[in-house]
Amino acid sequence: MSPPARPQRQSSRPNGQWKVDGTAPLNANEAWKQEDGGLSVRERIEKIYSKRGFESIEDTDLHGRMRWWGLYTQRKPGIDGGKTATLEPHELEDKYFMLRVRIDGGQLTSTQLRVIGEISTEFGRDSADLTDRQNIQLHWIRVEDVPEIWRRLEAVGLQTTEACGDVPRVILGSPVAGIAADELIDPTGLISEITARYIGDLSLANLPRKFKTAITGHPSQDVVHEINDISFVGVEHPELGTGFDLWVGGGLSTAPRLAERLGVFIIPERVAEVWQGVAALFRDYGYRRLRNKARLKFLLADWGPEKFRRILESEFLETALPDGPPAAAPTRQGDHVGVHKQADGRFYIGVTPFVGRVSGPTLTSLADLLEANGSTRLRTTPHQKLVLLDIPEEKVESLIVALDKIGLAARPSLFRRSTIACTGIEYCKLAIVETKQAATDAVLDLEQRLAGIDVPQPISLHVNGCPNSCARIQTADIGLKGQLLPDGDGGQVPGFQVHLGGGLASVDRDAAGLGRTVRGLKVTAEDLADYVERIVLRFIADRTGSETFAQWAHRADEEALQ
Structure with a gap:
């Protein structure tokens, strides 16, 4: 039984919902998307910008449409984190790009991997980052080289189409789809069907904001489905067989919200139809007036799952969906290390x-x-x-x-396995502090400090360079949000606000939820390993029975968490 629908918020101003308020754009971003969509910029990149150079790129293309092809300008070296919020975009950005290679389902061949490596070496100063969205990101890319890079990627079946922008982003898929002995259902063909039919489709190329998808048929629930806009999780229905449980409306950033089940069961043959239905519902009913309220999670928060399901079935699907059970709790980690x-x-x-x-x-x-x-x-x-x-x-x-x-x-080691970090100030224009090296140094230090100590469970450490949570800080055991801290001498040093005890149902159903923040609990980058060692040892000393870190962190008093 779905929970009762929550009352929709009342507003004296239109929210830019196309099916409610009409399609007239209510901000500059919506205006340029309607005038000339993001997919159109590829021709200009190939025929104009790659030949005339960075200075020839029109501003709206540079800061808007080029994202539809996986291109963001990267941060200019040498600009400290204190200037992130005070400088204009053109003052922060370099004349080089981050290029995001879209890898749906995370599926690669050795030939494709070699091509990405060769592109990195030849055009990207050897840069390459594995993201927590299953993409690979390269840096130091010149616009002059983009057409040749596209040619090489597309020759081996890769693309950057809609890797960024207000579009359906990469589809997360189980890394062991089609090969795991304990898999419930293989979603590989479903991911291929959705990408072939809808990625690059003009009807879904102007959404209110980004639209994130995850699909898994593995019992470890290995695609962090609770923080995606739409997720399909493999489940056994007692009467209808193997299919998927549907989740919608998850997302983190500065207004984190976990997704909710709609309580339906989806047979494999209807997955693409339901995916398209939810994407179209978001297109037509999503909020477009304010970009910081334009994710699907805000619509679900106002509607509730019951109304969302009713509108989805009545307006966007051919027939209603049967009720379905939740997936069983996973019994092992989903990182497959x-x-x-x-x-x-x-x-x-x-x-x-x-x-x-x-x-x-x-x-x-x-x-x-x-x-x-x-x-x-x-x-x-x-x-x-x-x-x-x-x-x-x-x-x-x-x-x-x-x-x-x-x-x-x-x-x-425990912390090498469970630590992730966003791009940080090295390349990102939104970042305030450095992340990759700080996290690496902390891991190496912790490997020495905790050697020989029996830590009873994996403890996740997620390091983020700004409040936007690309590294999922609110769902980590120890989540770190970058900020500048006073150094005691009138200056500032890089540091982090600490979130403790976050978790996902796919990791620990009993401790699922967003992390706890403790007033004044902050740590400098230099003291990061000291703090993690201290909190881990306190957890080991204080835990009762089989208590997890997240469970302990939420019950512990503030003194224990310092």
Whole structure:
């Protein structure tokens, strides 16, 4: 039974809902999207901007439409975090781009990986980051080189189409789809169907804001479905067989909200229809007047799941959906790190770099290693990891040794496994502090400090350079939000506000929820490892029974959390 619908907020001003208020644009962003959509800029990049250079790029294309093709200007080096909120975009940005390679379902071949590595080396100063959206991001890209990069990517079946922008972003998929022995249902074909039919479709290329999707048929629920706009989670219906449970309206950033179940059961044949229906509902009813209220989570908060389901079924689907049960609680971690047996008897190996940071040479070396060990397939994950598929049993141990030599650990330390970090001030124009190196240094330090100590469970550490939560700080055991802190001498130093005890139902159903903030609990970047060591040891000393870190963090008094 769905909870009762919540009353919709009353407003004296239109919210820009196309089916309620009409389609007249209510802000400048909505105006340019209607005048000339984001997909149109590709022709100008190829025919004008790549030939005339950065200075020729029209402003609305530069700061708007180019995102529809995975391109953002990156931060100019040397601008400190104190100026992030005071400088104009053109003062913060460099004449280089971040390029996001879209990898739906995280599915890659060794040939594709090698091409990305070669592009990184030739055009991106060896930069490459694995994101927690299963993409790979490159930096230092010149607009002059973009057409050639597209040519190389598309020649091997990759794209940057709608990797950014107010569009359907990359579809998260289980990294072990189609290979895991304990999989409920393989969503690979469904992800392919949705991307083939709808990515680049003009009817869905102007949404109120970004639209994030996740699909998994694995019982570990490995796609962080609670923080996506729409998610399909594999489930067994007692009468209708195997299909999916539907979640909608999740998202973090500065107004975090976990998704809610609609209480329906979806057979595989209807997944693409339902996905398109929810995307179209968001297009037509999503709020467009204020961009900070334009995500689907705000509409769901006002409507509630009962009304959302009713409108979805009556206006956007051919027939109503049957009621369905929730998925069973997962019994193991969904990052897939380590060695696991496939359904076909071969093995998959989950490996972790330091906080998602890799390089062009690392990627090309990995492609070579895969092929030398009888495989041509791998997956990216929503946890900044890689999963290597189809490894013969006799090759597993020697491959693990070779992977260690290029910085990819199949048997990582506790904190190397569970730490992720956003791009940070190194490249991001929104960031206030550095993240990747700070997180790496903390992990290396903690490996020494906690060596030999029996930490009873994985403890996730997520490091973010600003309040926007690209590293999912509110759902981590220890989440760190970048900010500048007083140094005691009238100046400022990089640091973090601390969130404690966040979690997802797919990790710990009993402790699912957003992290707790404690008034005044902040830590400098220099003292990060000190603080994590202190809080972990206090948890070990204070926990009762099988209590998790999240459960302890929410019941502990403030003194214990300092």
